[in-house]
Amino acid sequence: DDGGPLAGKRILLSAGGTREPIDPVRFLGNRSSGKQGAAIARAALRAGASVTFVAAHLDVPPPAGVELVKVETAVELRDAMVERVAAADVVVMSAAVADFRPARRHHSKIKKRDDVPDAPIELVRNPDILVELVRRRDAAGTQQLIVGFAAETGDNGADVLAYGRAKLERKGCELLVVNEVGTDRVFGLDENSVTILAKDGSQPQHVAGSKDEVAEAVVVRIARALDAR
Numbered sequence: 001d002d003g004g005p006l007a008g009k010r011i012l013l014s015a016g017g018t019r020e021p022i023d024p025v026r027f028l029g030n031r032s033s034g035k036q037g038a039a040i041a042r043a044a045l046r047a048g049a050s051v052t053f054v055a056a057h058l059d060v061p062p063p064a065g066v067e068l069v070k071v072e073t074a075v076e077l078r079d080a081m082v083e084r085v086a087a088a089d090v091v092v093m094s095a096a097v098a099d100f101r102p103a104r105r106h107h108s109k110i111k112k113r114d115d116v117p118d119a120p121i122e123l124v125r126n127p128d129i130l131v132e133l134v135r136r137r138d139a140a141g142t143q144q145l146i147v148g149f150a151a152e153t154g155d156n157g158a159d160v161l162a163y164g165r166a167k168l169e170r171k172g173c174e175l176l177v178v179n180e181v182g183t184d185r186v187f188g189l190d191e192n193s194v195t196i197l198a199k200d201g202s203q204p205q206h207v208a209g210s211k212d213e214v215a216e217a218v219v220v221r222i223a224r225a226l227d228a229r
């Protein structure tokens with residue numbers, strides 16, 4: 001307890017991108033680097049919190065000073081979160097979770113033989129972890145604060161924010177950090193530009209800067225939301 005704004009608070013945070021195995025050599029993945037999640041973990045540590053960092057695939061080393069839990073798939077990520085969520089004051093879902101996974105994992109490499117069908121990979125939907133965590137929190141009747149992320153690709157900023165508002169509503173979390181992404185921006189870069197939306201209806205907060213600066217703003221916002229309770 002160093003007296004920071006999150007002193008004594010326990011944060012459960014997911015970061016990185018899940019990888020859904022197709023066969024022993026291939027997977028379905030995404031471009032999440034885990035940088036923004038790692039930056040939030042570091043900012044939360046600086047603010048005095050203890051952090052459990054559930055890491056899917058990362059392009060960066062996990063932050064020092066966290067309790068590290070490594071996962072690969074969405075289902076593993078879900079299990080890791082559910083197992084630890086009851087102990088958390090704040091949950092941050094910054095991981096990029098695959099919406100679908102291959103229906104079955106082939107135990108040997110799929111060969112491009114003539115008898116393989118043209119579309120050999122059947123997909124099934126993954127659980128929405130964020131929605132499940134909100135539901136569990138509501139069932140437990142606790143004051144846990146839950147923060148979601150939304151990576152949107154839009155043709156203009158207005159679309160992205162409209163999507164974000166609808167998503168905040170649908171997911172039921174208190175805060176949603178919305179950013180516009182694309183292969184030419186955000187992923188793997190050190191800069192970010194986000195809008196923080198709040199369920200309490202307060203003004204959308206735009207933050208542009210390094211991922212560390214965005215992380216600071218998110219942590220300040222979390223601390224403020226906790227204080228308001």
Ligand code: C5P
Binds near residue numbers: 095129131148149151
């Ligand atoms: O619906 P969408 O994937 O855009 O929502 C993003 C938010 O939901 C992120 O916080 C992400 O971590 C979370 N999510 C999840 N489980 C999924 C898909 C997304 O928890 N299957």
